[in-house]
Amino acid sequence: MCYTLAAKRTLMPWRASLTVDSIAQLKRDLNHAFATPRRSIQNPGIAFVFTGQGAEWAGMGLELLNYATFRNSLNLSQAILSDLGCTWELLDEMALNVEITNLRHPAYSQPICTALQIALITLLCDWGVKPDRVFGHSSGEIAAAYCTGAISHESALKIAFYRGLSASSLLQESHSPGAMMAVGLGEDEVLPYLHKTADGDTGDRLCVACINSSRNTTVSGPEVLIRALQTLLASDGVFHRRLDVSVAYHSTAMQEVAAKYASSINGISPGSSEYGNPCMVSSLTGHECSFEELRDPAYWARNITSPVRFSSALRHIGSSHSKKLDDRKSQKIDVICEIGPHGVLKGAIKDNLKDINLKHRVDYTSLLTKGLSATNTMMEAAGLLHCAGGPIDVPKTNAATPALEMLVDLPAYPFDHTKQYWSEGRLSKNTRFRKMPPHELLGTAVSDWNRYEARWTNNLGVTQSPWVKHHKVCRLVVAFEDTCVLTVAR
Structure with missing residues (x-):
């Protein structure tokens, strides 16, 4: 079933996943243990x-x-x-x-x-x-x-x-074993603690080893100073955790x-x-x-x-x-x-x-x-x-398991058809929602309308406009007050 869903069915944009290691777990978790569905990108x-x-x-x-x-x-x-x-x-x-x-x-x-x-x-x-x-x-x-x-x-x-x-x-x-410790403070906040633990006799001091975030740093140095820092942080209620390194x-x-x-x-x-x-x-x-x-x-x-x-x-x-x-x-x-x-x-x-x-x-x-x-x-x-x-x-x-055959009897996806989706281009929308009806002579405004360069289109014919029968002009262009240009064919 995993193979069929992943390789033989259309991968839809909305997806969820479920990890199981047995048929029994699959039956138990199939209806309620899926990850929250999300839209893929x-x-x-x-x-x-x-x-x-x-x-x-x-x-x-x-x-x-x-x-x-x-x-x-x-x-x-x-x-x-x-x-x-x-x-x-x-x-x-x-x-x-x-x-x-x-x-x-x-x-x-x-x-x-x-x-x-x-x-x-x-x-x-x-x-x-x-x-x-x-x-x-x-x-x-x-x-x-x-x-x-x-x-x-x-x-x-x-x-x-x-x-x-x-x-x-x-x-x-x-001669002095080292240690490291994670501290729940930013770099600037942890520095005063490092100054307090510095050893004035030997010159040993702790340093900021890792700046992980504005709320987390890692401190490194001699183990004896790490223990001293641990005591200071515990007294101030600051999060700290020794790392398992030597x-x-x-x-x-x-x-x-x-x-x-x-x-x-x-x-x-x-x-x-x-x-x-x-x-x-x-x-x-x-x-x-x-x-x-x-x-x-x-x-x-x-x-x-x-x-x-x-x-x-x-x-x-x-x-x-x-x-x-x-x-x-x-x-x-x-x-x-x-x-x-x-x-x-x-x-x-x-x-x-x-x-x-x-x-x-x-x-x-x-x-x-x-x-x-x-x-x-x-x-x-x-x-x-x-x-x-x-x-x-x-x-x-799933390649660690033997190759499986495609299942041919899985049910179809239960699509939700309560919401209609319509993708329409600008030209089609302008045609369907034009503001003015067709004019007998000018016809209709072109779909790609530009008010600075107004144009109309019309098919003149005897069926639609019987008066054209008496206005046939051979190979001439007739202008009507610079409003539009019609080419009248025989």
Whole structure:
């Protein structure tokens, strides 16, 4: 039935979707669990946003191995990582349960998350979904750059692999462990708290690592200062949450490994244009970035040391004045898909869209959600894209099941005919609603009436005007007071 509705029936503009995993659930939910019907639009603008580190979880995305495209991408990533000297197996590490998983270690989580994001991009592309804009949060920029075609699959994993190794070396060599914390305050509001927690003896201080929205920032620095900040925020009733990372990314501590990291990723190679060459807006600068920038190792060294300007990047994408680098007409964004282990950026995205105060609707969806089946969350995202009017091949989303035949006995659509629709052109309307009746000599005013150049049309004949029989003139033009000109034929 899914195949028949999606591939053999007319796709109407008003659409709704339903995700089910059994016939019993279909029977139970068919009449009341559909998404709210909505009117789709033609060629909606689609943006991909890539999650940074910290959202990973054991078993993420493994249900999607039923799709050959997703599985082949991860197998290719495994081969690339092996060539880089990786000693562990990608799929084996992803399948470890939460008690023994190594995902908390940056040497594992960085390349695994990037490989997962690349596999998700490949699967979406196989379904027909290609973005108009891409941007990433922190390490999410690696997969975003790959999606643009600026860097190859091999280079993306090399950047992620050595990023993880650099963070691990910092973790082992540092005498003061680092930490990060999300705070429910804007950049200007959180700065006074950072001044209060600064250590005057050692000179250590916290810094703003990520500017996510006007109401959310991430603070990074020594763990002892993070604990002190936690106490201050709790006493003032300010929202705060420790991130599940053990490295103070985007802080001054990362300067210790930045140069070595840049040296280790030399020789970044270009990728292909299979994803449509979308424009990438950098969360490092808040503006569009060129392929040359993304192939420069110095860019990725700055990516781990500089603040993440996620809010600026999203506002730039949401702006109606945002243009692609080739100066083509701007494509407004209608759907934002978060690509990563979990939809951790949803709140920041909603906050920024609210601040921008766009005049059109922007939908958000996350491809994966922690603890839920990846098949279900991908299907729900596919349903949203389809209802929004996106170019998604719905039958391919069910390609993990055997090919099904077309149903020929589905009932016709129950169209509502209580309201009449009539599309009529200007000429037809002028003819039907003319103000003056026909004149025996002048005829009727032409349909394309212009009062500055008045014209009439008439067919003179004996049947309609018997007097014409006595006024035949051969090959002459007779003028009547400059009002009209009649050509009288024999």
